[in-house]
Amino acid sequence: MPTTNPAAAALAAALIEAEDAGKGELAILLGLAIEAEEGQAAGPVTAAARARVDDYLSIWRETADEALSLALLYLLAHFPQDRDRVLDTATALPLDPEDLSRLRRALAELDQDNPDIGRVFPHPAAWERDDAARRFDQARISALGAEKIAGLWREDTETVLGHLGVKARWAVRNGPVVPASSDSVPDRDVEPPAAGAELLAQHAAAFRCPGCGGSLRLADNLAKCAACSNAYPVEKGILDLTARVGETGDDFLLKLAQVPSMGHYYEAHARPNFVRLCGSNWAGQVLPSDEDDYIASHVRPVDGPVLDLAAGAGRWTEVLAKTVGAERVIALDLLLPMLVTLRGRLPEVPAVLASAATLPFGDATLGAVLCWNALQAFPADAPTAIAEVARCLRPGGTFTLLTFRNSDDPVYRYFARRHRFPAHNDGLTLFDRDELVGWLTEAGLEIRDEASPGTFVIINAVRPAG
Structure with missing residues (x-):
């Protein structure tokens, strides 16, 4: 039998004996303690916490409080040895199917003969892969060795636990969570029209x-x-x-032709959940219509084309095109499947596959730039990209951006950091508001408007004339 940690045993007992109002915080704290001894499969903290699994399950079955249920879900996701009884209880509860999908993945063991890697955000069930996507995944994973696969599996587990934890933390501190939803989902197999230069x-x-x-x-x-x-x-x-x-x-x-359904997945699942996570938008305080209104009222181009920088699948490119005219818009991104989707939904808008770190435009050639829900996708290059925007803007042209800052809550920041994404191999990296302002100022841009609901950072800046 593994030894147990007295402090963890006391914490587990306090969770069971506490009033309902305090149970959620204690469940999250116990989960954090387990994660602190990461790498010890049967460490003393985990052993002490696991000894009371039956009690956690009993509380979980009986509670009608959403926040407490989410906190217990997060805690119980740390006990793969008890997978069957945890899932037996979970499937009998009125859980969000997305959370049940996360729980199943957190409790799963790696199958080295048939590994499924890199498809867990926002939840594994979101990845409704077609044959082309499956072939792409098989080719990608087959090139990895056993050690690399095991490491990526652990990172996927971190992402799932981070999402369960961040959702529970917000609910315990703030109240009910509203479902993530997208108002604009392109077809899975949208095809761009033929077009040359x-x-x-x-x-x-x-x-x-x-x-x-x-x-x-x-x-x-x-x-x-x-x-x-x-x-x-x-x-x-x-x-x-x-x-x-x-x-x-x-x-x-x-x-x-690679992964043609990626744009659909991004708009249907990834983007709305990413906004909840990074913007602390679990109650839906900022709606897509609010974002539309900001773009329409703040993008003010002078002469020259208008760039949608890191345009993704085109959700905000469409708003930009309606605001300034599609004939003025260029979409730029470094992910080709996104641009394929964008071109299919906006056939009148040309696209460029290029990096934000070296924009392929001359000095003072662009009338305005939009970078919406994108700067955090390339955090290491963010100051360089901002300087490039300033270089390419004509005097009087606007730079309008939406990104996210780090939460003031250190526990929320910890859970967000557990998420692993491309360009975030060491965990999700967001910004501090002051560093963003510093980069804009150093680039010679003047902030004209700023809004910061939740952990959003929304800024409209201009390159001064003269």
């Missing part, structure tokens, strides 16, 4: 070669640099500036 040619004067900074000539299915002779492919209205034509292994059409 002519869709981008109207903005040719703004483009610059990412290799040398020379002007680009856009014609047929190519963008050719007049200075260095680099050439970049254009397919279906998407200009790929990440690879030159003729490079070994270059196949833009093949890349276009």
